[in-house]
Amino acid sequence: MLNEVPSKQEILKLIVEHIRQILEEKAAHDGKLGDIGEENRLGAELGLSSLDLAQLVATLEMRLKADPFQELVPITSVRTVSDLVGAYEKFFSGDTSDGGQADALLESKRRAEARRNNSRS
């Protein structure tokens, strides 16, 4: 495990290291492995599947003792290496805001409830 609150550079280094490891395991089947940068898209450019991402997050949870995706950040919002780094930064910053997603969810629930009530009447 890293320091109590790892820096952005430490998080990035760890993420790149584990992405590389996962891709190397797949390389025997999928081909060559290039450089990995913050701007890289996890799926479209690096070729990580959703299961590869789950493997990465599981490993990072053990290494960083952090899982930002249980409540703080929806995993579906993570597209790039930078998004992933940002999720862990957010976790360690103690920022519990979600950019309005909880409000959106609440509003969606309200609409669903209204639809149910309308269909009963």
Place this chain on the structure above:
Amino acid sequence: MSTNSENRSKVVIVSGGSRGLGQALVTGCLERGYTVATFSRSESPFVKTLTQQDPEHKRFLWESVDATDPAALKTFVNKVASTYGRVDALVNNAGVGIDGILPTMRASQIEQGIDLNLKASIYLIQACSKQMLQHASGSIINISSVNAIRGHSGVAVYSATKAALDGLTRSLARELGPKHIRVNSVAPGYFESEMVADLTPEAKQRIIRRTPLGRLGTAEDMANVVLFLLSPQASFITGQTIVVDGGITC
């Protein structure tokens, strides 16, 4: 990526390992040299004896865990991983019988049955699969029931939870297969256990008459199939429900 061919003891989590089939599973795993971690609500004489024989938890660990508490399940799995370094296999055995005609069943009984038989299994798999993903290997076995295969009056909710486990098994086998994690179900038929203890001798005889192999099963009959699925001999089997019922559903 590491494999199970390493010369070390495989770490197996068995839920509900204090009595009945769970006890047979724990015993079988220990006999095969596996390291076993199990939990139940309360300690049984069986668990107490094993803990006394292995006070430092070198190859056996038991804890009291409320299976309806997802956080407690995750904490238990993480403790097993930190104690033994990894989790190789999970046997989702804990569960309750949910008897009664649905129209008159209490909502609390339905909730408790679904919580224990289905939700607890899902949360336990979630926690264990995270451990298995790190090593890209593992085996998960869900204990289902013949009630998931055939309809039986008076066990509708129980059947629903067990059939759900079989569906979970098939989809997870596809989901986790690419990371070399196998997922299977074992569906026991009638076997000598608390489950059949309330049956009248006549009812037991009726079951035996309808069973092609002419007897009730034993917990060991069930455990043997689970142990096979855990073994390297089953390394190409995933997404299957194996019915162990002496042929009563065939």
